[in-house]
Amino acid sequence: MKSTFSLTLVFVILTGLSAWKYFDNVTEYMDLESSPALFDGFLPDTVASIQVVRPKRDGSMDAQGNVAIEGLVFMKQEGKWIIADQRSPFFGVPVMSSQIVSDILDRVGRIKITDSNVVNPRADEMDLAEKEVDEKAGMRIVCKDSSQQVLADLYVGRSAGKKVEGTDEAVVGTFLRKAGAKQILLFEEAFPLDLEPKTWIDKTRRDVSNDQVTEIEIEGKADGKKIAVHFKRDGNKGWKAVQTPADVGPLKEFSVTEIIRAACRVDAIDIIAPLNPAQLEQYGLAPKSRLNVIIKTKDDKTLDLFVGKRVEGKQDYYAHIGGPLLFSLAEWDVSRYEKEAKEFFDPKPVETQKPGDGKTGEETPGAVKTGDGQGGGQKAPSKAGETPEEGDGKKKPAEESGETSPGDLPGKADPVKKEDVPSPPENVDPGKAKPMPGSHAVKGSEPASQPAKKD
Numbered sequence: 520m521k522s523t524f525s526l527t528l529v530f531v532i533l534t535g536l537s538a539w540k541y542f543d544n545v546t547e548y549m550d551l552e553s554s555p556a557l558f559d560g561f562l563p564d565t566v567a568s569i570q571v572v573r574p575k576r577d578g579s580m581d582a583q584g585n586v587a588i589e590g591l592v593f594m595k596q597e598g599k600w601i602i603a604d605q606r607s608p609f610f611g612v613p614v615m616s617s618q619i620v621s622d623i624l625d626r627v628g629r630i631k632i633t634d635s636n637v638v639n640p641r642a643d644e645m646d647l648a649e650k651e652v653d654e655k656a657g658m659r660i661v662c663k664d665s666s667q668q669v670l671a672d673l674y675v676g677r678s679a680g681k682k683v684e685g686t687d688e689a690v691v692g693t694f695l696r697k698a699g700a701k702q703i704l705l706f707e708e709a710f711p712l713d714l715e716p717k718t719w720i721d722k723t724r725r726d727v728s729n730d731q732v733t734e735i736e737i738e739g740k741a742d743g744k745k746i747a748v749h750f751k752r753d754g755n756k757g758w759k760a761v762q763t764p765a766d767v768g769p770l771k772e773f774s775v776t777e778i779i780r781a782a783c784r785v786d787a788i789d790i791i792a793p794l795n796p797a798q799l800e801q802y803g804l805a806p807k808s809r810l811n812v813i814i815k816t817k818d819d820k821t822l823d824l825f826v827g828k829r830v831e832g833k834q835d836y837y838a839h840i841g842g843p844l845l846f847s848l849a850e851w852d853v854s855r856y857e858k859e860a861k862e863f864f865d866p867k868p869v870e871t872q873k874p875g876d877g878k879t880g881e882e883t884p885g886a887v888k889t890g891d892g893q894g895g896g897q898k899a900p901s902k903a904g905e906t907p908e909e910g911d912g913k914k915k916p917a918e919e920s921g922e923t924s925p926g927d928l929p930g931k932a933d934p935v936k937k938e939d940v941p942s943p944p945e946n947v948d949p950g951k952a953k954p955m956p957g958s959h960a961v962k963g964s965e966p967a968s969q970p971a972k973k974d
Contacts (some may be wrong), residue, residue: 554631557697557704558671558757559705563624567665568603569593571623571712573658586655591714602716608793612843614719622712623660627671630695630706638694638703650703652676652696652854658712659698674697675710715791724840725785725824729908732779739810739826741857746810748860750775760860775863781855782814782824787836787846794842802837802845803828810856826853 564806572590579587593614594603600619602609639646647653657674658864664670674693693710696703713719749761758775799805815821826848827837835847 532855554633556628557630557632557673558627561628561662561671563620563628565664566624566670567595568663569619570621570661570663570665571658571714573714574655589714591716595720602719605855607716609716609720609844612716612793613721615721618719624662626706626708626710627660627662627673628756629708630673630704632702632704632742633863636705636707638705639701641701642696642703643701646703647696647701650676650694650696652694652703657696660712674698675712676703678709679705687967688809720844721786722790722846724844724846725783725822727777727783727814727816727822729776729783730816731818732783733817734813734815735775735779735782737778737810737856738813741810743858746857746859748778748858748863750863753828762860764859764861764864765865767861768867770864774858778812778855779814781852782812782822785824785838785840785848786852787838787844788849789847791837791845794839794845798845799827804837804839810853812856826856830948838875 535866570590570592572588574586575589579761581587590604591602591607592604600614600616602612602614604610638650640773642650644653648656651657652674654674657676660673660675662671674696676696679690679692679694690705692705692707694703695710696708733752735748735750737746739746750758751761753759757772758770760770763770796805803809804825804827808827810826811822812826813821825839825841829836830847833847834850836850836853837845838848838853839845910926
């Protein structure tokens with residue numbers, strides 16, 4: 520009885536602990552969802568400009584004696600984000616909108632104020648400096664709408680990643696502070712921001728639908744061979760060559776569609792620098808580029824891709840599409856364009872013998888002809904009653920050929936030919952001809968006709 524009571528007590532305690540843990544987690548989740556946002560009413564879609572700045576790490580000062588700052592300015596233009604800092608060499612260059620949303624806007628919108636993430640409600644200057652959320656060290660993010668009204672103003676400090684003394688637990692996240700406040704929050708996510716403009720620039724330099732292309736032309740030189748390729752869309756029939764090379768077979772259309780896809784979607788391996796026409800020659804892009812890929816579209820646009828020399832120490836090639844950036848292309852992308860025109864065609868079909876034409880291919884050394892026009896060497900003897908072919912490969916009976924087969928005579932006598940038999944004199948009726956001396960009537964033949972006797 521006592522043991523049963525003990526087991527029941529243990530069960531009740533364990534059940535209570537589980538229920539407390541469950542409802543504590545639910546309460547924490549509900550508290551997070553119902554907690555006020557750090558920036559009330561913040562909506563990523565309403566943001567029209569973003570400024571990301573921080574003090575320079577080298578501690579340099581500006582002309583006014585303040586700590587010099589560095590950073591980026593982004594602006595939304597016709598639904599796309601661009602670099603809007605006029606002092607930047609990349610001014611006006613499009614950036615990856617998805618990265619702006621995921622790395623900045625969505626994170627700012629997820630920041631909540633809860634009892635668990637408030638590290639210090641009234642931090643002093645020392646604590647602000649230690650967490651790097653002050654004006655001297657923190658990275659500042661300012662989001663504004665189209666009317667330049669501030670929607671969010673935030674300092675992003677250092678990472679909080681460190682182990683808690685005496686435990687196996689670790690603190691993760693990033694220290695944050697709303698501008699103008701003393702409260703320090705712990706945001707349970709990393710908040711990395713790179714101020715190098717190239718890391719924000721969209722590496723997809725061109726993206727055109729394949730169906731819009733009506734013509735493609737490639738010209739240039741590669742590895743000592745001349746490249747001159749030109750194809751046009753033949754209505755709904757596919758592609759055709761403007762000039763077909765000699766001694767080739769049918770066009771391999773899949774080879775054409777492959778270079779069409781590559782020319783329509785141009786993805787850079789790396790962004791090199793803003794395009795400077797005065798420097799194109801050093802990249803193998805002037806006075807003529809190594810390769811020039813030209814596509815024309817249904818809306819009468821002409822789009823160029825210029826490929827220069829190989830990037831020093833890499834397998835990539837310098838390239839541009841007419842501006843505003845110099846970038847590099849992967850070797851496997853460039854190699855698609857380095858084909859001679861004949862490589863887009865199947866080999867020329869080999870001529871084969873037609874039945875009955877009597878033609879032969881190359882003679883095999885030592886082959887023996889069989890007399891039927893299909894082999895080489897000595898003719899085989901014909902069968903009795905037949906003669907060798909007379910140019911058409913067919914056998915003819917002996918009586919038609921005028922020859923006597925050796926099989927028709929006894930022994931091994933040579934065949935008697937028609938031309939060896941004397942012909943009768945001209946103008947003589949064979950029926951009145953006298954028998955030749957020494958000749959005898961052949962048994963079974965009709966006698967020669969005799970003149971009629973007079974009564």
